[in-house]
Amino acid sequence: MLDRLTQLGKSGTAAIGSLGRASLLFWNSFFWGGPGSAGFGDLIRQLYSVGVRSLSIILVAGFFVGMVLGLQGYTTLVDFGSESALGTLVSLTLLRELGPVVTALLFAGRAGSALTAEIGLMKATEQLSAMEMMGVDPLKRVITPRLWAGILAMPVLALIFSTVGVWGGAFVAIDMLGIDDGAYWGNMQASVEFYEDVIKGVIKSVAFGIVVTWIAVYQGYDSMPTSEGIGKATTQTVVISSLAVLGLDFVLTAVMFGGV
């Protein structure tokens, strides 16, 4: 009994401790500058590896999600004779929810895990301690450009996802199901608001970008420097950031769309 209690206390303090370390890591690596700090070129290189190389999965996933939304929405809407509202359904679903959320989940799996593994391996091969020996802060040199690349790439990817999805839905609706294309685009334009829907979706995706990248770099930086530890940290990244994205999505939706 007492053992269990000690165990509980131990895991509790461990969780709080890692939250504290994660916050310190975020604070210390958010700003640029310092000895041996990363430059603009490093940001570009990281944007390439987290952004450009996630593009193919985002394009394919977005197109298929849009097409599925078109088909599923059609079967429901046609019962009410309101299949002309399909454009509204597809675009609002993508812009407000599926665009940011699915992109964040794919981003966690595709880019987040890679970040964790890369930083974890740097730690295991003592590259990070070598940097410290040379008077280079590994946070500023390694973490900062990766953090910012994730924060910048996420909204771009989410926007591309939503755009491709809307055109995927249009392909199904207009070319396959024979909905009038004027009705599809017209109803969409009548009910989608730029600030209310597009910008709020972008705000969501920026928040998800921060959370996913933060968890990924923290897990890598804090991992056990063994092959087993890196594997565990990579799994943790995907699991924790997926759950964090879904939880945060509820909070953000309640705050931004709940009152309307």
Added chain:
Amino acid sequence: MRMRYIELAVGVFMIMGVIALVLMAFRVSGLTMDDAGETYTVKARFENLGGLTERAKVSMAGVTIGRVTQVYLDTEWYSAVVEMEINKSMSTLTSDTSAAILTAGLLGEKYIGLTVGAEEEYLAEGDWIEDTQSALVLEELIGRFLFNKAEEG
């Protein structure tokens, strides 16, 4: 050579993001540039709004000419007051224009439909639309129908 390729790829990636945002703005949300500042506000008093909310459309003959900006209860008359902004291009609405709360389709959203009258004067900023017709509330209709039936039988 390698770095140059990466720079180009990231540039293309960012441009795709901007194109996506522009498409979202103009193709999907139908944003127009000459939107801001080009409106004037008129008010109308209704007995019952029946689900009309802010941002609802104001239309004439089916064409959207404005939006509802504010909805509140007038505690003096205990009736609903709707403030709507109407595009400046529609500045020739007569002062006896009538407003009705209509429904798009059978189950659709509520919107305000305006119909022009025959007066010589035009509505200006802050004017009231006098002739209004409230929303059809289904429960009231059914209630009235049952009441009439009961009287007959």
